[in-house]
Amino acid sequence: MRQGGAKAQFESKDGRLVTLRALKRGDLDGLVRFANAVSREKAVNRELGIVALDGRITRADERLFLNRILREAKKGNEVSLAAVVDGEIVGHADVWRRTPRDVHHTGVFGIIIREGYRDVGIGERLMSAVLHESAKRGIWLVELTVFATNARAVHLYEKLGFRRVGVVPEKVVRGDRHFDEVVMYADLRKR
Numbered sequence: 001m002r003q004g005g006a007k008a009q010f011e012s013k014d015g016r017l018v019t020l021r022a023l024k025r026g027d028l029d030g031l032v033r034f035a036n037a038v039s040r041e042k043a044v045n046r047e048l049g050i051v052a053l054d055g056r057i058t059r060a061d062e063r064l065f066l067n068r069i070l071r072e073a074k075k076g077n078e079v080s081l082a083a084v085v086d087g088e089i090v091g092h093a094d095v096w097r098r099t100p101r102d103v104h105h106t107g108v109f110g111i112i113i114r115e116g117y118r119d120v121g122i123g124e125r126l127m128s129a130v131l132h133e134s135a136k137r138g139i140w141l142v143e144l145t146v147f148a149t150n151a152r153a154v155h156l157y158e159k160l161g162f163r164r165v166g167v168v169p170e171k172v173v174r175g176d177r178h179f180d181e182v183v184m185y186a187d188l189r190k191r
């Protein structure tokens, strides 16, 4: 995917203009703000279905993340799009390709929409765009995991054609809270 070029623009259900585009080098500070907003939310919302992003996220952390995305995208092993509103990154989704030849057609999906921008259709548009790009690049079997309690995410994933494979009990332990994790997959050739 071309660095930074807009893939799509649309209006969210609450009337905001949303741009979907690939990440670019200049996104480092925006990514730091995005990651820390999620990390702060996670510190107070023990239900948040995100396993990564604990504590303060530094520029060095995000530089590693961004460099990996840009490097792997160039090699065709990463499909990644950001959702941008008023110049600020408010969402990110990606499919990361497995590289061994036997599983080269498979990838792992992840998505985060920032608090304040959820439930207005951004996740669905972002996810659809990433899956479309993924299929174009030959990653047609996509897997994901989701907290069993994350009803909104499970709804979205099923809406976009993902099926439940099973449940890993107590996969995530957060203090005294234990979360089961649902494993899902989609065959993008059948969508």
Ligand SMILES: CC(C)(COP(=O)(O)OP(=O)(O)OC[C@H]1O[C@@H](n2cnc3c(N)ncnc32)[C@H](O)[C@@H]1OP(=O)(O)O)[C@@H](O)C(=O)NCCC(=O)NCCS
Pocket (backbone or CB within 6 Å): 048, 049, 050, 111, 112, 113, 114, 117, 118, 119, 120, 121, 122, 123, 124, 125, 145, 146, 147, 150, 151, 152, 153, 155, 156, 159
């Ligand atoms: C899950 C997430 C990616 C969804 O993105 P979003 O932009 O909020 O989703 P959308 O607005 O596109 O769609 C939300 C859908 O869920 C539905 N929904 C909302 N709350 C729900 C609930 N509690 N139970 C079932 N469905 C619910 C909405 O009605 C909508 O479906 P519809 O369009 O069929 O009516 C986003 O909310 C998010 O990042 N959440 C926090 C982090 C997270 O959970 N990431 C996923 C980790 S696996």
